[in-house]
Amino acid sequence: MEIRHLKLIKAIVEEGSITKAIDKLHLTQSALSHQLKEAEYQLGTQIFLRQNKKLILTKAGEKLYEAAIEILEKLSGTEKEIKQMTFGEFGTIRISTECYSSYHWLPSVLKQFHLLYPNVDLQIIMEATHYPLQKLQENVIDIAITSDPIKDSNIKYIDLFQDEMLMIVSTNHAWANKKYVVAEDFIEEHLLIHSLPLETVTIHQFLLAPAKVSPKKITPLPLTEASIEMVKADMGIMAMAKWAVQPYLKNNSLKTVKIGKNGLKRKHFIALMSNKTYPNYFNHFIEFLQTEINQQWNI
Structure with missing residues (x-):
């Protein structure tokens, strides 16, 4: 799993739709679909289920979403600390x-x-x-x-x-x-x-x-x-x-x-x-x- 996959999953969940996630991440629909399939292939299981044109997290997806929040927040905080050390x-x-x-x-x-x-x-x-x-x-x-x-x-x-x-x-x-x-x-x-x-x-x-x-x-x-x-x-x-x-x-x-x-x-x-x-x-x-x-x- 890469950071881009975590950002993708977090964006889909929090934006509530593929279209909004595409706008937030500045991806094309094909690129987003490719990254999602790539992440599911690496995990060996589905992350989302499609129900009534909506994407619903699977149990594995919920676990991954929780990890994405924690990891991305930690990464953002670390980047900020490093910038403060470097640039004030x-x-x-x-x-x-x-x-x-x-x-x-x-x-x-x-x-x-x-x-x-x-x-x-x-x-x-x-x-x-x-x-x-x-x-x-x-x-x-x-x-x-x-x-x-x-x-x-x-x-x-x-x-x-x-x-x-x-x-x-x-x-x-x-x-x-x-x-x-x-x-x-x-x-x-x-x-x-x-x-x-x-x-x-x-x-x-x-x-x-x-x-x-x-x-x-x-x-x-x-x-x-x-x-x-x-x-x-x-x-x-x-x-x-x-x-x-x-x-x-x-x-x-x-x-x-x-x-x-x-x-x-x-x-x-x-x-x-x-x-x-x-x-x-x-x-x-x-x-x-x-x-x-x-x-x-x-x-």
Whole structure:
């Protein structure tokens, strides 16, 4: 008996008909019939009985089918292990964050990880942005990056990094020489945010909403560069993470202002389902993410 005979028998049983088995194995009907006769000749007995245009396993066929399942599963597992030994682990990680600003740093980190683990497919699920924990629970993503954890025994949180949010203003703005701003300072301001809903915007969530303060105007602008140009022209203000704003401060046309006397700091977490078993490459990815972020920005 050869592996092709075992695959043939398994396909006929599981597909339920010769026609479907032919499609699955990419054989012609004559080739399939020839292989089946060959297998029965080698065994010295029939494997199938034809009843009402259906193929029914004989007692010998049932025994062979059980062996085919066991052998083919073992062979598939062995091939996978050998590929992992030779080429590294294979798999997919679906990831999303709670805000679009994270996508400024995430792709570069994913690219570096892919160089080490080329057979792990890293997918950023954009439609899960703003609701990563909900999508994690719905199995739309495998890993969520969030700074707003919820109490749920089914979700496990791993520390990723802490950053500080700063207000960005033009050098001509009234805040340019302020040491820090408070919620009331926003009442007459035009606040630029990356996207709606407002409840997911850090400055609103942690400063403005608790103080029941609304800026004079709020404009969502998905492109950071466009928002920066608006701020430079003194047409609005925006909040950015300290690490993210550094490249934009080189030409001295912008100033950063602390939010609140003690600053507005956010702790970011990696969230996973606590009741789910993850392959080893997930652990490698999480360790890599923690190390890479801390090295890149010295957070």
